[in-house]
Amino acid sequence: GIPTRFPHPSGFYEVLASKRWTHMMSLTPHLRVPPTVALPRMFVERNSAEAAEHALAALALVRRSQAALRGEPVPEGPIEKGVAKLGFSWEALDVKLWEGKSGLQEALDSLTQAIEISQEMTGQPHDLESIIVQEYMPHDLELRLYVVEGKVEASIYTKFCRIKENKEFGDFKELFAQEEAAASWFGGDLDALQDGEKKAREVTDHWMAWVQAQTCQLPPAIRFDYFLGREPGKAGKAFVWTLEICELGFSMLGEKNLPRKVFGAMLRNCMSGLGVELAEPEQEKDAAPASSDSADPKAKAAAAQANGDDGSLQFVYVAVPLGDGTREQQSCTGKYELVPKQKPQGQPLWAHTRGDRWLYFGTDKMWYVGDEEEHGMKFKCDQGYIRHKGLPSTLPPSLEGPWERSHPVTEEWEGDASIVVSHEPIPAEALKAATKGGKGKKKK
Secondary structure, three states: OOOOOOOOOHHHHHHHHOOOOOHHHHOHHOOOOOOEEEEEHHHHOOOOHHHHHHHHHHHOOOOOOOHHHHOOOOOHHHHOEEEOOOOOOOOOOEEEEEEHHHHHHHHHHHOOEEEEEEEEEOOOOOOOOOEEEEEEEOEEEEEEEEOOOOEEEEEEEEEEEEEOOOOOOEEEEEEOOHHHHHHOOOOOOOHHHHHHHHHHHHHHHHHHHHHHHHHOOOOOEEEEEEEEEEEEHHHHHHHHEEEEEEEOOOOOOOOHHHHHHHHHHHHHHHHHOOOOOOOOOOOOOOOOOOOOOOHHHHHHHHHHHHHHHOOOEEEEEEOOOOOOOOOHHHHHOOEEEEEEOOOHHHOOOOOEEEOEEEEEOOOOOOOOEEOHHHHHHHOOOEEEEEEEEEOOOOHHHHHHOOEEEEEOOOOOOOOOOOOOOEEEOHHHHHHHOOOOOOOOOOOO
């Protein structure tokens, strides 16, 4: 026979793309699938209100059964919130958030009859036999684990930051550093995020055993997505739910090392059994030799400035511990990438990889980290969360003396030696601190 090599053996590919695994494995406790049911479309076509009742009753049964299988208390009260979604659909399209029976009925009508696209009603073109209905699991972020030839090769942290008017998920963000994700979306509790990722990797091992039970072979690559959240009242602890299993061909979100690993594994899998010996791919070479730890910091910064086309730093790293500040100030923490062809006040501009913070040169000749407000003003302003006096021909990582942050109560600028702005990634220890309220942004 002729084996299917991409993306997977055809039968298994159909199981993944249809998302049928969600309701099929919902009662397998260690796989951590949220309560999920398959609602036959014939029920919706006959009477969507009655169909919503059928789905809610089945969801409640699954939730009770899950609790019994795990030896946990049965959750109290009815299921009030969830999602309805279609199989053979990607990128969070055809996923509708619902609340209550009437909201579920509306979601079912939208997914089976007509849906609004670009402010126009469009008939649903699919002929799927069932609608997937799932309880919504509150969470802090989503974790993507990329498994290549049986080994987790990368983890990426993502989040849909808002619910659109049509009840779909929008404003997608991604982060590549665990410390950034903890600071931005996990309340600064790095230990809890590490606990959640550890649990997700354990669940991934179970899923990989399940995958091989379906195919009798190790897939070249596959992606597992999880909901991660902080355990209420338990610092350093997190919970995990399985969100998605993505077939080979998944998005890698620009992670620079993944394509070589994934496509190399895919090629080896395609050529296996043919007697063809594949050469090992060449390792990527660094653009410049690494500096020794004992090198002068200013010299290291100067060497790094060759990354941009105009001599500017390609990346700048910022760490703003909570300390006596605010969550908004701490959200300035992260990796900033040079924005090409934009120079406010004649100086380089860097954007946070999350897309909601900018490191810019103000009209008062001070460097600031601001947000969408300053972006909307095209950076013709002098305000932000943190700042430092600018010096001629000196980029932010080379500035001497402490950066300042706005006091959350008095709004006065105060020096804070714990704030770090560097041309190199910043250790996680620089991000641990206690939580404060407020916004902590200084305006004139």
